[in-house]
Amino acid sequence: MAPFFLYLAVFLLLPLVVLAVEAFRVTDPVTFEEGWSTANLGTVTEGAYGRAYVGSLQLSAITAVIGAVLGLALAVAVLGARRGRLLRRMVLTAAGVLANFGGVPLAFAFLATIGNAGVVTALLTDTLGLSFSLYSMTGLAIVYSYFLIPLMVLTILPALEGLRPQWREAADNLGASGWQYWRYVGGPVLAPPVLGATMLLFASSFAAYATAKALVGSSIPLVTLQIADSLSSNVVVGAENLGKALALGMVVLVGLVMAFYAWVQRRTQRWLT
Amino acid sequence: MTALAEGVAGAGGVAPDTPVRSGRRSRVAWRWIVFGALGLYFLVPIGASIWFTVRDRRGGGVTFEPYTQIPTAEGFAETFGRSLLLGALTVVIALALMVPTVLLVELRFPRLRTTVELLTLLPLVLPPIALVVGVRSVLAWAPDYFYGTPVAEFMFALQEPELPWILVLVYVVLALPFVYRALDAGVRGGQLRTLTEAARNLGASWPRTMFSVVLPVLRTSVLNAVFLTLALVLGEFTVANILGFQTFPTWIVLVSGAAPQLSVAVSVLSLLLTWALLLLISALDRRRGTKENA
DSSP states (O other): OHHHHHHHIIIIIHHHHHHHHHTTEEEOTTTOOEEEOSHHHHHHTSHHHHHHHHHHHHHHHHHHHHHHHHHHHHHHHHHHOSSOHHHHHHHHHHHHHHHHSOHHHHHHHHHHHHSTTOTTHHIIIIISOOOOOSSSHHHHHHHHHHHHHHHHHHHHHHHHHTSOHHHHHHHHHTTOOHHHHIIIIIHHHHHHHHHHHHHHHHHHHHHOOHHHHHHHTTOSOOHHHHHHHHHHOSSSTTHHHHHHHHHHHHHHHHHHHHHHHHHHHHHHHTTTO | OHHHHHHHHHHHOSSOSOSSOOOOHHHHHHHHHHHHHHHHHHHHHHHHHHHHHHBOTTTOSBOOHHHHTTTTSTTHHHHHHHHHHHHHHHHHHHHHHHHHHHHHHHHTOGGGHHHHHHHHHHHHHSOHHHHHHHHHHHHTHHHHTSTTSHHHHHHHHHTOSSSOHHHHHHHHHHHHHHHHHHHHHHHHHTTHHHHHHHHHHTTOOHHHHIIIIIHHHTHHHHHHHHHHHHHHHHHOOHHHHHHTOOOHHHHHHHHHTTOHHHHHHHHHHHHHHHHHHHHHHHHHHHHHHHHHHO
């Protein structure tokens, strides 16, 4: 067991601790001397950086909900595909690829489809009269859903498979309607895993960098893009430490979301066990 | 009336293999609407990308030039080869680290299960960009604090652009959730405790138990773990980009400016190939599974 814990200590814990400590280092722009200060934390919560946090949080919340709803619908539909065994296997493997392979290929697929020179762009704007830009929050949400829906399918499917048919039969035999079954039996059983999967989608969307970078460069206020910008900046003195403060902020936000999730989970599971 | 019909239909099947029952027309229609709408959403970008790459802008008609020029494109062979090598190394280290861990948790330290489970889930919710900013800060210690010492030499060696070991070490962390879950599923489904106890009672040594009993049981889950890890490494962009290394995904982004059709062609091809490979593995897995059950 020791190698496992040691490995995590060096490659997971150490970087995070260093991040948390060095986020409080600042370089004096005049004397170039390093010192301790909370100035970075103040800087990253206001102005462009503050807007980036808000932008990222909004985008992640919206895409997480969209991904969760559509992914749940797809998962239920896939489970019911009685004849289509092949269909089911194809959907699941495709979901595995899209959810894990990363955002760069997806970004380029969408650039070719509804980007400036995209194949479908002309159809949408000229024929249907839609004004639409891929290089916006809406555009990013459309692309993010492309890997969040599959992620939802993969995460929620085991929970759906755990719904025992006998429960439905018992409910039916007792005269419950479909709605009543979902309201009093299926819904409460599924609520914790659905909430957990939605949190995972949120974290995944919040952390997404590749897609946004490949799609919009840095023209959209997102924390991940701001972090990368501040790391590559040679202009601003101490920008590197600002990037660390921004990253620390992300970790704290994700931690808060997870704490909230754990709290809800404990409340809902009290009567299930 | 319908409730009664449902009850009868439900009682008819002793053990329906799908929890969500089919049969009612409205339900079937609803399912096909979902498949249709989402199918459109998922297929249109792939189809449009293929059209984007084979459409000949100058002469009109169809060309396969973007695909034929992939192998000889500048930087492709180098970065793709490097990504494959990084993937293989990540697989080896991740398995060497996690197979013993999962087995020890199952057989010797069941109390640690929750802790290990939580720790391996951490990389799933922790933003990789935050992790890599931390890694970058640690690496910056080499010139700042350790200059001229063996520690600095070692840290510089990790960052060799030809084969950046530091990427492998970080990728192992990122792959932990997938590797652990795949292996854990195999261990739980395989009744490993019973099997190892039987082997030990019959006089097998620990190494023999390991190689003749445990690893064959875990074959499928190891295969799953290997595949997920490879896919993760081949598609990983954030860590490589922030640490400034050239890998396959960073190369795609790099060439997109000068050769948009090429970058789209590579993207589509990599997605479809990965999918085909995964479909193949799942088909093999299925055939083996039915053979063993029969």
